[in-house]
Amino acid sequence: DTGVSQNPRHKITKRGQNVTFRCDPISEHNRLYWYRQTLGQGPEFLTYFQNEAQLEKSRLLSDRFSAERPKGSFSTLEIQRTEQGDSAMYLCASSVPGWYNEQFFGPGTRLTVL
Amino acid sequence: KQEVTQIPAALSVPEGENLVLNCSFTDSAIYNLQWFRQDPGKGLTSLLLIQSSQREQTSGRLNASLDKSSGRSTLYIAASQPGDSATYLCAVRGRDDKIIFGKGTRLHILP
Numbered sequence: 001d002t003g004v005s006q007n008p009r010h011k012i013t014k015r016g017q018n019v020t021f022r023c024d025p026i027s028e029h030n031r032l033y034w035y036r037q038t039l040g041q042g043p044e045f046l047t048y049f050q051n052e053a054q055l056e057k058s059r060l061l062s063d064r065f066s067a068e069r070p071k072g073s074f075s076t077l078e079i080q081r082t083e084q085g086d087s088a089m090y091l092c093a094s095s096v097p098g099w100y101n102e103q104f105f106g107p108g109t110r111l112t113v114l
Numbered sequence: 115k116q117e118v119t120q121i122p123a124a125l126s127v128p129e130g131e132n133l134v135l136n137c138s139f140t141d142s143a144i145y146n147l148q149w150f151r152q153d154p155g156k157g158l159t160s161l162l163l164i165q166s167s168q169r170e171q172t173s174g175r176l177n178a179s180l181d182k183s184s185g186r187s188t189l190y191i192a193a194s195q196p197g198d199s200a201t202y203l204c205a206v207r208g209r210d211d212k213i214i215f216g217k218g219t220r221l222h223i224l225p
Contacts, residue, residue, distance in 0.1 A: 035213075042118070042203055042215030043158070056212075091157060093213075102148070103213060107157035 002026060004106035006092050012112045013082055020078045021109045025094030032075050033103060034067055035091040036060065043091050049075060050097065082113045116141045120204050120216035127194055128224045135189040135219045137204030142182050149178050149189050150203040152218070158203065162189070194223045 005024045013019050025032045030051050035043035046065070047057045051072035061067075064082075069075040079086055089110050093103040117140045127133050137147070146165045150158040162171045162178040164187070170179040177190040191198060201218040208214065 031211075033213075040217065042205070042217050043213075044215070045212045048211070056210075089157075102146075102160070102163055103207070105150075105158040105160070110155065 004092055004094050004104050006090075006106040006109050008109060009107060010110050010112075012114065014114050015082060015084060017082055018078065018080045019082055019111065020076050021090055021111075022074055022076050023092030023094075023106060024074045025092070026104055027073075029094035029096055029104070030072065031095045031097055031103075032069060033093040033095075034075070034077055035093065037089040037091060037108075038087075043089075046077075079111075082111075084113045087111055087113045116144075116206060116208055116214045118204055118206055118214050118216040120202075120219050122219060123217065124220040124222070126222040126224060129194060129196060131194050132190065132192050133194055133221075135191070135202050135204075135221070137187040137189070137216055139185045139187075139204075139206045139214075141208065142185050144182065144206045144208055146207050147178075147180050147187050148205045148207070148213070149176075149187075150205060152201045152203060154201075161202075191221075196223045196225050199223045 007022045033048040034046040037043040049069040064080045067077045089108045091108045092106045095101045095103045119138045121136045148163045149161045164180040175192040180187045203218045205213045205215045
């Protein structure tokens with residue numbers, strides 16, 4: 001399978017715990033994006049990388065959130081001291097640069113904070 | 115700031131009917147517009163992508179149109195089937211390379 005993969009697919013945690021999600025983009029896609037989708041809403045942009053450089057962060061990304069892409073391949077999204085409001089689907093997408101290039105989405109990680 | 119609106123928020127139609135989902139956006143400076151399907155608790159499945167220079171795209175029973183100047187797109191589904199039941203999301207990609215999504219239309223096809 002050469003699509004975008006995300007792990008874990010589901011995560012249940014208690015409030016105050018730290019969680020980390022992983023995204024593996026399509027190989028040779030040097031752009032990687034994170035989105036968050038809460039119940040009944042469309043996905044919202046969180047941040048994106050070109051290679052290992054984090055180029056933009058949304059104001060939605062509080063200081064409890066950190067994303068990395070250390071070698072320009074896979075990326076991790078960590079949430080520290082989780083809150084119930086962090087419960088959402090976290091989606092990753094990848095693409096090659098260029099306005100005509102489609103972003104391909106992974107299956108998402110569903111986070112439930114109890 | 116780009117805003118994407120989808121109407122209706124929910125729709126129920128009998129099987130076999132043709133239907134239209136609507137999407138509008140406030141900033142016409144887009145690179146492309148994409149329609150996605152999302153099943154409950156699942157990720158996104160891309161249905162159709164229309165580049166800003168195109169007027170429509172077709173795939174099987176689906177046809178999407180784009181009128182960039184008026185900030186509108188429609189997704190036409192022909193001969194609807196129960197398996198078409200899902201949430202349909204419209205998304206525009208702006209020149210800042212971010213995708214802005216609408217809230218979706220929840221479609222229920224009645225057998």
